[in-house]
Amino acid sequence: MKLSDYAKKAGISYRTAWRWWKQGNLTGHQLPSGTIIITSEAIDDNLKPDLIACIYARVDSAQNKDNLDRQAERLIRRSKRKTEKIIAELKSHRQ
Structure with missing residues (x-):
């Protein structure tokens, strides 16, 4: 899932998702084009239900x-x- 899609699903801004990615709080990989892909295993684990x-x-x-x-x-x-x-x-x- 693209980082922008993850941010929408998580109910957070893209900037917050990007910051989490940079801090190592999200699992995924970056394509040569620069697109960040969040792995499906990380999606449920990293959503913050306590917010x-x-x-x-x-x-x-x-x-x-x-x-x-x-x-x-x-x-x-x-x-x-x-x-x-x-x-x-x-x-x-x-x-």
Whole structure:
């Protein structure tokens, strides 16, 4: 699997995957063209299941409170990590 595909599957940036490769945390080989191939055995071992996601949702008024809950739920569903912390903020404008 190409390093870019590995990064997408792992839910990390390409730069982070490249850094892990340079540090020797990923198993694979580099082709003469420069393409980095991560071996299939390394894929499951190197994915970091202990990484967590913190979800932040915010709306600007009390009228949108229902949107706040839907927004947080949508972010949780899209997260590829275990969600440990959810922050929901209802910002009211006082003048």
